[in-house]
Amino acid sequence: MTLTTPLPSVAPSPAMPARLFAAGPHADATLHAARFGPLPATTGLVATLRDSGLTGRGGGAFPVAAKIDALTGPPATIIGNGSEGEPLSRKDATLLHHAPHLVIDGLLLLAAALNPKARLVIVARPDGVDSVRHALRERADGRDIEVRVAEDRFVSGEATAVVAGLAGAPALPKDHPLHLTQRGVGRRPTLLFNVETLAHVALIGRYGAGWFRSLGTPEDPGTRLLSINGDGIGEHVLEVPGGTRIIDALTAVGANPDAVQAVLVGGFHGRWVPARHLTRSLTPRPAPDADGAPVGAGVILAIGVETCGLTVTGSILEYLAAESAGQCGPCVLGLPRLATRYAEHASGQEVDASRVWQLIETLPGRGACHHPDGTAALARSALTVFTAELDRHRAGTCCEGPHR
Numbered sequence: 554m555t556l557t558t559p560l561p562s563v564a565p566s567p568a569m570p571a572r573l574f575a576a577g578p579h580a581d582a583t584l585h586a587a588r589f590g591p592l593p594a595t596t597g598l599v600a601t602l603r604d605s606g607l608t609g610r611g612g613g614a615f616p617v618a619a620k621i622d623a624l625t626g627p628p629a630t631i632i633g634n635g636s637e638g639e640p641l642s643r644k645d646a647t648l649l650h651h652a653p654h655l656v657i658d659g660l661l662l663l664a665a666a667l668n669p670k671a672r673l674v675i676v677a678r679p680d681g682v683d684s685v686r687h688a689l690r691e692r693a694d695g696r697d698i699e700v701r702v703a704e705d706r707f708v709s710g711e712a713t714a715v716v717a718g719l720a721g722a723p724a725l726p727k728d729h730p731l732h733l734t735q736r737g738v739g740r741r742p743t744l745l746f747n748v749e750t751l752a753h754v755a756l757i758g759r760y761g762a763g764w765f766r767s768l769g770t771p772e773d774p775g776t777r778l779l780s781i782n783g784d785g786i787g788e789h790v791l792e793v794p795g796g797t798r799i800i801d802a803l804t805a806v807g808a809n810p811d812a813v814q815a816v817l818v819g820g821f822h823g824r825w826v827p828a829r830h831l832t833r834s835l836t837p838r839p840a841p842d843a844d845g846a847p848v849g850a851g852v853i854l855a856i857g858v859e860t861c862g863l864t865v866t867g868s869i870l871e872y873l874a875a876e877s878a879g880q881c882g883p884c885v886l887g888l889p890r891l892a893t894r895y896a897e898h899a900s901g902q903e904v905d906a907s908r909v910w911q912l913i914e915t916l917p918g919r920g921a922c923h924h925p926d927g928t929a930a931l932a933r934s935a936l937t938v939f940t941a942e943l944d945r946h947r948a949g950t951c952c953e954g955p956h957r
């Protein structure tokens with residue numbers, strides 16, 4: 554299984570109700586205007602966003618209205634973040650490819666409501682940048698929007714990394730004592746939203762909170778985009794209502810659930826869900842009863858019965874160790890050590906589990922960002938879910954065939 558492939562131009566799957574792609578594929582300004590009409594008035598926009606319950610779609614699921622409320626002054630800069638550092642994520646690039654005007658609309662609406670003089674920036678991967686630039690040339694109201702190319706690193710999509718990049722520094726996370734809504738770009742209040750979040754803002758501004766809540770659940774209203782990849786599935790970007798079950802998302806893209814051994818939900822910092830729990834619902838945050846599957850930035854990776862989840866996880870841990878931004882000791886030293894000890898233990902060579910578990914327990918909370926936390930959580934999840942595979946490795950076999 555290849556984990557880091559070049560970005561393809563993924564077509565949005567039409568299998569579920571489509572809001573974000575309602576103007577059709579490659580929606581230019583004409584198609585966009587025909588489907589959505591002009592920009593709406595911004596009177597009461599923040600209250601409407603609060604009523605809608607919209608949360609950020611970049612992974613943190615922080616309420617959009619609460620982030621706006623946290624501003625200590627008019628935002629001097631408003632950023633649409635399409636950096637998408639997660640290698641398996643295609644949703645932001647796909648959204649920018651097929652519906653760039655919706656993202657631009659959301660950015661302009663927030664600026665009109667909060668500070669018409671704000672600096673406006675969209676940061677995106679290279680193929681997304683081309684689409685945004687083309688869309689901006691098609692309209693007169695986006696001339697002042699800057700477009701920046703995101704650095705191609707796992708941690709460069711983190712909010713403080715994006716702000717660092719805009720300041721001309723390497724796009725790496727920073728340990729900020731203050732939130733960006735207090736001190737961001739130029740040390741002034743800054744709003745940063747994922748580009749999918751902005752597209753939802755554009756729709757909520759037009760159709761209202763009740764319309765947004767008419768899909769999804771009270772806890773996870775509206776829709777969200779998923780990047781779905783895996784054995785025999787290919788790559789898909791799918792729009793689903795909040796609260797969708799994993800199994801329904803998989804079947805919507807043509808996957809056979811009986812051929813699935815497990816899914817990694819939430820991307821490289823996510824958690825493994827075994828096949829017997831595919832009926833779990835996707836949740837915006839970890840559910841208190843551990844019954845749901847936190848969707849993070851919307852990435853789902855499915856592995857078949859002949860793919861070893863321990864080996865896949867080992868590859869991801871090696872990748873994540875190499876993606877450390879090199880700033881914090883526990884991350885720089887700890888993640889390669891974790892990847893090595895995990896590999897020794899998962900292969901069945903090292904039977905003393907305490908060596909890897911000691912790192913899994915002590916690494917979280919010791920970096921400037923959550924990279925060590927997410928990496929340790931992935932290792933924990935794999936060693937908890939793939940216990941039968943662990944036994945097979947110790948016996949010299951594997952679901953992929955002979956082992957060692």
Ligand code: SF4
Nearest residue numbers: 878880881884920922
């Ligand atoms: S924890 Fe790791 S990735 Fe995060 S800032 Fe520190 S060195 Fe960089």
